[in-house]
Every structure is written in C-alpha cells, then in structure tokens.
Amino acid sequence: MLEVQDLRKRFGDKVALDGVGFAVRPGEMFGFVGANGAGKTTTMRIVMGVLDADSGEVRLDGKPLTYDSRRRFGYMPEERGLYQKMKVAEQVEYFGRLHGLGRAAARDAAGELIERLGISGRRDDAVETLSLGNQQRVQLAVALVHSPSVLVLDEPFSGLDPIAVDALADVLKDRCSSGVPVVFSSHQLELVEQLCDSVGIISGGRMVASGPVDELRDTEGRTLLKVVVRGASPGWADGLTGEVTTDGDRQVLLIESGDDQEILRSAVNAGEVEHFGRQRPTLAEIFREAVA
Numbered sequence: 001m002l003e004v005q006d007l008r009k010r011f012g013d014k015v016a017l018d019g020v021g022f023a024v025r026p027g028e029m030f031g032f033v034g035a036n037g038a039g040k041t042t043t044m045r046i047v048m049g050v051l052d053a054d055s056g057e058v059r060l061d062g063k064p065l066t067y068d069s070r071r072r073f074g075y076m077p078e079e080r081g082l083y084q085k086m087k088v089a090e091q092v093e094y095f096g097r098l099h100g101l102g103r104a105a106a107r108d109a110a111g112e113l114i115e116r117l118g119i120s121g122r123r124d125d126a127v128e129t130l131s132l133g134n135q136q137r138v139q140l141a142v143a144l145v146h147s148p149s150v151l152v153l154d155e156p157f158s159g160l161d162p163i164a165v166d167a168l169a170d171v172l173k174d175r176c177s178s179g180v181p182v183v184f185s186s187h188q189l190e191l192v193e194q195l196c197d198s199v200g201i202i203s204g205g206r207m208v209a210s211g212p213v214d215e216l217r218d219t220e221g222r223t224l225l226k227v228v229v230r231g232a233s234p235g236w237a238d239g240l241t242g243e244v245t246t247d248g249d250r251q252v253l254l255i256e257s258g259d260d261q262e263i264l265r266s267a268v269n270a271g272e273v274e275h276f277g278r279q280r281p282t283l284a285e286i287f288r289e290a291v292a
C-alpha cells in the first residue's frame, strides 16, 4: 500500500501543502483532483523524491521510500521529458533498459505498449515529428515500460483524443488488476468518476475530501430529488423551491428538500410523471462544493 502522510511544504511564504495525506491500496486506482495550484504536482513530486517535503512521509508497504524502491515506480511528470531526436521505439526501449530490463525484455515491453497506445505506425519516427498527443502517448509508454510496482501519473489523460483515452484507461486497468496501486491527477472529473475506485480532492494544499467514489457520493454534496414531468404547463412548480429546466416537452425539477408527497402530488396534477427519485451528486458536483 502506498501511504502519503501529513505532507507539508512551503515555497518561501507560500504554503503549497498543509497536511496532505491519502492511501492507495494494491490494485486501487486513485484519482487526485483539485483546482489549478491546489498542490497535486507538488505532492506527486514529493512521492517521487524529486522534491523534499518540509515534513511528513511517504511509505510503501509500511516502509519509507528509498532510491531503490522508487526505481520500481512509473512516473509521468508534469514537465514531460523525452529525447526529441530519438525514435519512438528506441526511446521507450531505452527507458526500459534504464530501469533495468534486459535488451529483449525492453524491446518486447516497448513493442507491446506502442501497439496498445496506438502509435505503432510511428515507431521509427523521431519524437519531435509527432503531434503533442502522440508525444504524450510515448511519454506514457516510457512511464509504463518497466512494469512498475506503483504508478504516479501527473495528468496522463490531458491532451489525448478519446481513442487514446480509452487505450490508456485499459492499460491502467490492467496494471491495477495485477495489484499495482495507481495514482493519477486529472481535471477530467467524469473520467475520474468512471475509472477510479477512490478519489482525493485537494484544495489550497489540504485534502478536503477523500475516499471511495461511491462513499463520497453517499456522504458528500447534496442529494437532490429529480422529477421529470411531461406535458406540464410552465409554472406548475412555482410553489416549490427547486430549479425547473425545460427539455423538449419535459420539465425537469431538481429540488433539495421539501415534502416528497406534496411534490409528487403537484407533479401528478401537472402532467405525466416520467421520473421521480433522489439522485446522488456527481463527482463534479462534490468537487465544486468541496472547493467552493
């Protein structure tokens, strides 16, 4: 298990991290979300030992991280770093070799990832001739080539087209199912909600919510009552406190609290009730409330 414990970090007067902590179990996908400048990259750099914390600790399976344990991590830094003149396949193999793979193993692993990430047509091209999205795929292959025991990825999905997003999601799911803890940051909250077992929301250097996505949806944010009525005349919900929107010949009422029976009676009197039920907040809604 990867444990990040009470990290604190200042840059001069600026407090970047003010007690950041979370844990990621083997085989768990953890989405790290927060507004720009919230502290995600700083946390990931500390996990990777690129930056020292002022205090706090990062442990793997109960032990503080060392140079050797970090060598087995796969890291995709925010500042992407590839050799621009080197060819794609050569580059991925080279990083595999740097992480200790033998020549044949590095070649096989590079070939497989290049294929899975959809860049096999570019394997013999210099990185500098690739589009930004394709360079990002190479960067991901480089982070994954040595079958890391932990994955720490800073915005791995940004700039990818939907096909590449799916390909990367599949690769990450595979790695997770083989017992690897995966941490990635992202601003794509729908994707995080779909993919991750757990999320951590950071705001101003502090964790404001974290835990399994399902639990957060049960305990955080507002559970709204959603009522969909067909054929109702405008103004049917005027006496109620919620928001009404129109969708074709349907009126959709979202209401936080009230007398459910009274609301139902108003809806039935107004038209044909197509839907009446509570809906849990999405991750995006929880996020907006948590960082507000």
Ligand SMILES: Nc1ncnc2c1ncn2[C@@H]1O[C@H](COP(=O)(O)OP(=O)(O)OP(=O)(O)O)[C@@H](O)[C@H]1O
Residues within 6 Å of the ligand: 011, 014, 015, 016, 034, 035, 036, 037, 038, 039, 040, 041, 042, 043
């Ligand atoms: N080397 C540095 N020197 C000074 N301040 C820094 C440095 N690195 C980060 N910061 C500050 O620390 C805070 C956290 O930054 P960080 O890059 O960790 O945020 P982030 O959540 O990754 O943001 P984004 O989503 O924009 O990538 C910000 O206020 C940032 O300006």
